[in-house]
Amino acid sequence: MNAPAAPFRREPAQIASDTRPVRAEAEEAVRTLIRWAGDNPDREGLAGTPDRVVRAYEEFFAGYAEDPSDLLRRTFEETDGYDEMVVLRGISFESHCEHHMVPIIGKAHVGYLPRRRVVGISKLARVVEAYAKRLQIQEKMTAQIANAIQTELQPRGVAVVIEAAHQCMTTRGVHKPGVAMVTSRMLGAFRDDPTTRREFLAMIGTPTARTY
Numbered sequence: 001m002n003a004p005a006a007p008f009r010r011e012p013a014q015i016a017s018d019t020r021p022v023r024a025e026a027e028e029a030v031r032t033l034i035r036w037a038g039d040n041p042d043r044e045g046l047a048g049t050p051d052r053v054v055r056a057y058e059e060f061f062a063g064y065a066e067d068p069s070d071l072l073r074r075t076f077e078e079t080d081g082y083d084e085m086v087v088l089r090g091i092s093f094e095s096h097c098e099h100h101m102v103p104i105i106g107k108a109h110v111g112y113l114p115r116r117r118v119v120g121i122s123k124l125a126r127v128v129e130a131y132a133k134r135l136q137i138q139e140k141m142t143a144q145i146a147n148a149i150q151t152e153l154q155p156r157g158v159a160v161v162i163e164a165a166h167q168c169m170t171t172r173g174v175h176k177p178g179v180a181m182v183t184s185r186m187l188g189a190f191r192d193d194p195t196t197r198r199e200f201l202a203m204i205g206t207p208t209a210r211t212y
């Protein structure tokens with residue numbers, strides 16, 4: 001397959017609609033992978049599989065159609081001067097690692113220190129979702145969530161901690177179940193002020209004490 005010239009990378013990372021394969025091509029690719037696995041895509045049990053896999057992909061990768069910045073644009077300014085930490089703890093997500101395309105299952109904890117504007121808490125969860133439903137590495141996803149919140153809300157600080165199990169580590173390769181990877185991105189006051197950072201970390205609890 002010849003890669004089309006990419007003069008710039010769009011954010012969110014979407015491919016131009018004229019280079020996106022049609023559904024039949026995606027289903028054919030699944031049939032190829034079934035044959036590669038050693039099975040017969042024409043046997044009865046697998047007949048509907050390419051269709052189901054392609055539909056599952058629409059769910060797994062729905063984030064490419066979402067603009068996380070857009071989700072954060074609707075903010076509320078009537079906060080009666082509330083300027084303490086806002087923390088959304090334990091946002092479950094499912095993502096897929098971009099190296100093996102197998103699930104990353106985990107939880108995200110998101111906090112920010114408002115500067116006049118706050119955003120509906122469901123929006124924070126949807127931002128996590130919009131970045132999770134893509135091919136990801138956990139480090140990048142952590143930074144993307146923090147950066148989007150920082151850019152759109154311009155708060156005094158943002159903290160994102162993500163803890164997740166990577167099925168590429170548990171079901172293949174080194175086969176290490178029960179290992180959680182923890183990543184964090186601290187901006188503004190969460191980076192500069194140890195007290196603020198400690199307060200946030202106390203609110204979310206000890207990540208490594210949990211399993212998935």
Ligand SMILES: [Zn+2]
Nearest residue numbers: 097099100168
């Ligand atoms: Zn992987």
